[in-house]
Amino acid sequence: MDLYEYQGKELFRRVGIPVGDGRLATTPGEARQAAEVLGGPVVIKAQVLTGGRGKAGGVKLARNAHEAEEHAKNIIGLDIKGHVVKRLWVEQASDIAKEYYLSLTFDRGVKKPLFMFTTQGGIDIEQVAAETPDALVRLHVDPLEGFNPWQARRLVYGAGVTEPSEQKQIAKIIGQLYDAFVRFDAMLCEVNPLIVTPDGIVKALDSKFTVDDNALYRHPDIAEMRDEDAADPLEALARAKHVTYVKLDGEVGVCGNGAGLTMSTVDVVTFAGGRPANFCDLGGGGDAQGVVDALSVITQDPQVKAVFFNIFGGITRCDEVARGILQALDEMKLELPMVVRLDGTNAEEGRRILAEAAPANLHVSPTMLEAATRAVELAA
Ligand code: GDP
Numbered sequence: 140m141d142l143y144e145y146q147g148k149e150l151f152r153r154v155g156i157p158v159g160d161g162r163l164a165t166t167p168g169e170a171r172q173a174a175e176v177l178g179g180p181v182v183i184k185a186q187v188l189t190g191g192r193g194k195a196g197g198v199k200l201a202r203n204a205h206e207a208e209e210h211a212k213n214i215i216g217l218d219i220k221g222h223v224v225k226r227l228w229v230e231q232a233s234d235i236a237k238e239y240y241l242s243l244t245f246d247r248g249v250k251k252p253l254f255m256f257t258t259q260g261g262i263d264i265e266q267v268a269a270e271t272p273d274a275l276v277r278l279h280v281d282p283l284e285g286f287n288p289w290q291a292r293r294l295v296y297g298a299g300v301t302e303p304s305e306q307k308q309i310a311k312i313i314g315q316l317y318d319a320f321v322r323f324d325a326m327l328c329e330v331n332p333l334i335v336t337p338d339g340i341v342k343a344l345d346s347k348f349t350v351d352d353n354a355l356y357r358h359p360d361i362a363e364m365r366d367e368d369a370a371d372p373l374e375a376l377a378r379a380k381h382v383t384y385v386k387l388d389g390e391v392g393v394c395g396n397g398a399g400l401t402m403s404t405v406d407v408v409t410f411a412g413g414r415p416a417n418f419c420d421l422g423g424g425g426d427a428q429g430v431v432d433a434l435s436v437i438t439q440d441p442q443v444k445a446v447f448f449n450i451f452g453g454i455t456r457c458d459e460v461a462r463g464i465l466q467a468l469d470e471m472k473l474e475l476p477m478v479v480r481l482d483g484t485n486a487e488e489g490r491r492i493l494a495e496a497a498p499a500n501l502h503v504s505p506t507m508l509e510a511a512t513r514a515v516e517l518a519a
């Protein structure tokens with residue numbers, strides 16, 4: 140789950156990382172009031188779950204409350220990469236002497252958290268990595284050993300920070316960021332820019348914070364931060380129905396049982412020349428209601444032109460899935476073409492049930508590749 144900047148900053152604040160004082164606003168009037176309360180110049184920042192807000196006109200400095208209101212009028216409703224701005228963060232403006240970059244994420248290849256730090260912050264980190272890779276210092280932390288203060292010093296010296304007070308403040312923030320990462324079950328904590336003010340104070344001017352969805356049960360306060368309005372409506376529907384669903388952008392709806400088989404199904408659709416519209420895992424049960432729930436999510440995606448059911452019966456019984464599919468077709472009056480491949484426990488029985496009912500839009504294929512090819516043809 141991705142957090143808004145202001146939510147990420149709240150978590151930063153809890154572990155002691157310095158952040159600016161600010162207020163949330165949803166109307167120009169609230170932005171004005173926030174600016175009055177904060178006093179002095181403020182920065183009006185679009186709260187959207189995407190980066191590059193500055194370039195898109197979503198971050199504006201205001202000298203006073205009147206300007207804050209005017210900027211808020213322009214920023215609310217702005218479309219930033221498909222995200223419409225509804226919330227603003229009004230923060231006391233900071234004077235910036237330097238912009239650094241600091242992040243902590245997972246390096247899945249090495250199975251360790253990875254710190255990245257550079258004094259070339261503020262801009263796209265991809266650009267720094269491509270043009271001046273040596274300026275980007277990388278350091279892995281062994282999760283079993285935990286974080287050690289020498290690692291912070293290595294990052295700071297490695298990036299060429301020479302001012303002792305800066306070194307000290309950044310090293311402390313690096314340790315605090317590791318704390319936040321572990322304590323809140325984060326998958327990404329990024330600070331771009333981490334600024335140094337002309338007075339030599341280091342603080343986080345921005346925050347990108349992603350929390351592991353599977354750990355949210357341990358953090359009800361963070362789970363509550365979710366903005367259901369901003370979520371993909373299909374993913375929100377799937378969550379409400381307890382369906383494991385990820386929206387992709389092709390035309391073939393994919394439904395498998397078990398994450399491994401479903402991923403292979405996504406691959407085989409691509410191999411057959413098509414593009415998967417989604418990833419949907421029925422899980423181990425594959426009972427009738429599960430099939431109905433999954434189909435009710437998949438078929439609400441207007442991009443879906445055909446659905447491919449790929450079921451391998453282990454614990455799941457194929458006859459049960461076949462009944463589920465028929466029940467779903469019956470209840471939902473679906474006309475989309477569907478291709479079903481059943482194998483494993485009670486597969487013959489399952490195929491017989493489908494053949495007997497024989498709805499016109501249902502196609503049964505014996506192998507995964509044939510089924511995928513058929514589904515891709517039908518979606519074309
Ligand atoms: P992003 O574009 O979505 O990454 O949003 P940021 O929060 O990183 O802001 C973009 C840029 O706006 C920063 O790199 C700064 O240069 C500028 N900016 C943001 N807040 C302030 C501020 O308080 N004072 C000043 N002077 N510039 C700011």
Ligand code: MN
Pocket residue numbers: 331332345
């Ligand atoms: Mn930023």
